[in-house]
Amino acid sequence: MTGPGSAAPYPLPLRGEEALGRLTLDVVQSLGRFGTFLARTLALIVVPPFKLGRLADRIHFIGTRSLTLVVLTGAFTGMVLGLQVFLTLGRFGAEGFLGPAVALSLIRELGPVLCAVFVTGLAGSALTAEIGIMRISEQIDALTVMALSPLRYLAVPAIVAGIVTFPLLTAIFDVVGIFGGYLVSVKLLGLSHGTYFGEMQSFVEMSDIMVGAWKSLAFGILVPWVCTYKGFHCGHGAAGVARATTQAVVLSSVLILVGDYVLGSLLP
Amino acid sequence: MIRVQKLHKAFGDQPVLRGVDLDVATAEIMVIIGRSGGGKTVLLKHLIGLLRPDAGSILLDGADITRLKGAALDEIRRRYGVVFQGGALFDSMSVADNIAFPLREKTRLSSAEIRSRVEEKLAQVGLAGMGDKNPAEISGGMRKRVAIARALVTEPEVVFFDEPTTGLDPVLVNTIHHLIRELHRTFRFTAVVVSHEIPEIFGIADRVAMLHEGLVVESGTAEAIQSSSNPVVRHFIRGDVESVGHPGRASAGART
Numbered sequence: 001m002t003g004p005g006s007a008a009p010y011p012l013p014l015r016g017e018e019a020l021g022r023l024t025l026d027v028v029q030s031l032g033r034f035g036t037f038l039a040r041t042l043a044l045i046v047v048p049p050f051k052l053g054r055l056a057d058r059i060h061f062i063g064t065r066s067l068t069l070v071v072l073t074g075a076f077t078g079m080v081l082g083l084q085v086f087l088t089l090g091r092f093g094a095e096g097f098l099g100p101a102v103a104l105s106l107i108r109e110l111g112p113v114l115c116a117v118f119v120t121g122l123a124g125s126a127l128t129a130e131i132g133i134m135r136i137s138e139q140i141d142a143l144t145v146m147a148l149s150p151l152r153y154l155a156v157p158a159i160v161a162g163i164v165t166f167p168l169l170t171a172i173f174d175v176v177g178i179f180g181g182y183l184v185s186v187k188l189l190g191l192s193h194g195t196y197f198g199e200m201q202s203f204v205e206m207s208d209i210m211v212g213a214w215k216s217l218a219f220g221i222l223v224p225w226v227c228t229y230k231g232f233h234c235g236h237g238a239a240g241v242a243r244a245t246t247q248a249v250v251l252s253s254v255l256i257l258v259g260d261y262v263l264g265s266l267l268p
Numbered sequence: 269m270i271r272v273q274k275l276h277k278a279f280g281d282q283p284v285l286r287g288v289d290l291d292v293a294t295a296e297i298m299v300i301i302g303r304s305g306g307g308k309t310v311l312l313k314h315l316i317g318l319l320r321p322d323a324g325s326i327l328l329d330g331a332d333i334t335r336l337k338g339a340a341l342d343e344i345r346r347r348y349g350v351v352f353q354g355g356a357l358f359d360s361m362s363v364a365d366n367i368a369f370p371l372r373e374k375t376r377l378s379s380a381e382i383r384s385r386v387e388e389k390l391a392q393v394g395l396a397g398m399g400d401k402n403p404a405e406i407s408g409g410m411r412k413r414v415a416i417a418r419a420l421v422t423e424p425e426v427v428f429f430d431e432p433t434t435g436l437d438p439v440l441v442n443t444i445h446h447l448i449r450e451l452h453r454t455f456r457f458t459a460v461v462v463s464h465e466i467p468e469i470f471g472i473a474d475r476v477a478m479l480h481e482g483l484v485v486e487s488g489t490a491e492a493i494q495s496s497s498n499p500v501v502r503h504f505i506r507g508d509v510e511s512v513g514h515p516g517r518a519s520a521g522a523r524t
Contacts, residue, residue, distance in 0.1 A: 138356035145316050145350045146370050147342035 027134050038221075041155040045201045054157040062123040062158070063165035064226070067172070073118050074111075074173035075077040078180025081105055086185050095185075099196040100203035102181035103174075107204065107212045111174040112166075113260050116219035119169060120252040127158055128248040131231025132241035140232070150232070158224040166220030167213055174212065218263060219256055226252045269294050269427070270315065270458070277310060284310045285321070286482035297452055297459040299469050299490075302479035303504065308462045309353070311479065312430050315460060316350055317341050319430055328394040328426075339511060346374065349419030349427040349457070353434055355411040357403040357431040364390070364399030365477055367418045374422065391418040392454075393447060413447065420451060428430035433468075435518070445472045478504065 059212045085101045131154055134140050178200075185191040227248045234244035270292040277285040284307045285523050292298040301450040302308050314326060317333055325332045333344050357366050359391045371377055377385070385437040390396050403411055412432055419427055421440040429448065445465070452459055453520045463469040470476065470490035477487035478501050496502060 014427055137359075138352040139358055141318055142350070142352060142356040142358075144318060144350060145345055146374065147345040148373055 006018035009178045033233070034229060037151075037155070037232070038225050041151050041159055041225070041228075044149065044152050044156050045160060048066060049152075051153060051157055054153060055160055057165055058157040061127070062119065062161045063169060066119045066122050066165075066169060066267055069118055069122055070115055070169045070173050071176050073114065074176035075180040077100060077110055077173075078106065078177030078182075080150070081110070081177070082181030085181075086189050086191065097196050097203075098191060099198070099200035102185075103178055103200045104208060106174045106177040106181075107208050109260065109264070111170050111177065112215035112219060113256060114210050115170045115173040115216065116166065116223055116256045117253050119166065120223050120227070120249055120256070121183035124223050124252055125245050127224065127227040127248050128231040128234070128245045129241055131228055132157050132234035132244045135232060135234055136237060137243060155224075155228040155232070158228050159221055162220035162224035163217060166223070167194070167216040168169050170212060172214035174195055202219075207268050209223075215260060215263050219261055220238055222255055222259060223252050226255065269327075269329060270460070271325075271327040272311075272315070272403065273325045273327070275311070275314060275326065276322045277307075277314065277319065278322055284482055285314075285324075286457075287324070288365050288482065288484055290484050290487065292458060292460055293475075294458055295456045296474040297448070297461060297472055299461045299463055299473035299476045300479055301463060301466065301469065301476060301504070304464070308479050309430060312428055312460065312462050316348060316428055317345060324357070346422075347425045349422065350423035351412070351415045351419045351427065351429045351432050353430045353432075355403070355415040357411060357414055357491055359403050361401060361403075363395070363401050363403060363414050365398075365407065366403065366414060367421050370418065370422050385421060386417075389421050392420075392451065393417045409436050409443065412436065412440075412444055416444075416451070420445070420455065421456075423455065424457060426458045426460070428468050429459065429463075431462055431464060433463065433465050438468075441468055445469065448472055467494070468509070 081102045082098065086095060086098055089095050089098055089101065111128075128260055131140075136155070140150045140154070143153055182193075186193050186196050230244040230248035230251070234240045270290075271289055272290040275285050275288040287306070288311060288424075290298075290311075296438065298430075300308050300311065310319065311417075314321055314334070317336070320332055324334070326334050328344060331344070333341065335375070336344060357363075361369065364383075365388050367389055368382050371382045371385060386399060387396070390399055393416055395410060395413055395417070396512050398406065398410065403414065406414070416429075416432070432448065433444045437445065445468055448461070450458065451457075452472075461469070461473070468495070473489060473490045476490050476493040477484045477494075478493065478498075479485070486493060486496055486501050488496075493501060494505060496505075
């Protein structure tokens with residue numbers, strides 16, 4: 001058997017074990033870096049100096065730029081929901097519950113999840129690409145050698161902006177979606193206005209709204225965390241930035257769905 | 269005074285620095301030359317604290333900066349200015365804002381004082397009146413000069429130049445070298461310049477160190493390096509590719 005310090009390769013069975021061991025170590029180290037990145041960033045949120053100008057810029061970057069997309073996708077999500085739920089409930093003669101069905105679906109699940117996924121595609125990918133380009137063009141190194149923390153300048157404003165904008169964008173998505181459902185079910189399919197909103201008021205409770213709010217808040221931290229981390233740790237050159245951007249969008253989307261399930265299970 | 273002692277660094281199985289020894293005296297211009305991939309930029313990144321060595325030390329006025337981190341390392345970095353290879357200008361800011369950035373973030377100077385310092389630096393690098401331009405709107409030579417202005421605006425004790433003339437035409441190469449020499453005469457900072465520009469770089473160097481395969485194979489005045497008998501140095505200066513990559517010949521004439 002060949003020892004680990006030797007230059008000779010391991011025999012075949014041990015090579016597999018070595019590869020598995022290395023893979024495990026890589027995964028554990030990556031998760032450690034990922035967690036440390038968030039912990040250091042969150043710690044800097046409460047330590048002055050606060051970069052309010054950068055925060056305003058990031059709120060614009062994530063929030064304002066995503067507004068049109070959120071309104072558009074929210075409207076069509078609500079319209080699709082209105083149409084499909086109307087047809088489904090119609091089979092049971094229960095069209096009267098359309099309003100609460102649309103509202104609860106949007107407020108508890110679809111609003112936070114779809115809004116987070118769309119904002120990831122639009123602003124999260126841009127965030128990763130921007131920070132990745134700063135990494136490969138040595139702008140992040142320049143901040144470091146100026147004795148300025150790149151985390152404070154790039155990650156903190158993005159995560160705080162996510163905390164501020166995601167719940168607001170989700171609320172807009174929900175409201176627009178509910179009116180999209182209203183448009184289809186009341187204006188096109190003939191459900192009464194009073195039934196749509198009256199039943200909604202009866203069935204939607206504050207706890208449902210809070211479930212959506214907590215989810216959007218969690219995604220508001222998750223998406224900028226993943227996207228800034230991937231930007232900071234992108235590989236070399238344009239290919240490295242492209243790979244990091246793809247990974248950021250895919251990982252964010254997967255974690256949004258996983259987080260949605262976990263929070264949906266834990267929250268009342 | 270910077271003293272590099274037995275600096276080792278490997279990336280995976282690939283050794284890049286194999287025991288670098290180097291002294292840089294206060295207020296001198298030390299030029300580090302050597303082939304691409306020879307470890308010059310890696311050495312520079314150690315000097316500015318962006319990389320940590322596997323072994324060895326870097327002493328700045330007696331303090332080992334390889335053992336420092338956090339606020340202590342930041343204190344050392346406040347004494348530094350760095351001109352990166354590509355300039356590393358913040359592309360979301362104008363030229364003037366790039367130069368003003370370190371002053372805004374690290375000093376309590378008033379806006380008027382910062383504006384005045386920025387205009388003064390722009391004039392010193394020959395870019396008066398260009399402050400409103402975006403880095404993307406100016407030429408490569410101008411970007412290098414903006415990067416030099418940004419590195420000098422805090423009046424650092426030590427300035428590092430990472431290949432400050434890469435990608436420039438011969439006239440601009442000489443212009444940038446002349447600028448570095450003039451600014452050095454004015455501000456008397458210690459300069460460490462990593463460069464490929466042979467023989468132009470000898471015109472500004474107080475001393476030159478040749479880095480080859482992770483070792484300083486020779487250091488001395490520009491004249492001494494140009495008349496060196498070390499075959500690695502001679503072949504590199506002449507641009508003779510056949511022998512430069514030969515480690516056996518390198519070690520035969522090595523001295524630090």
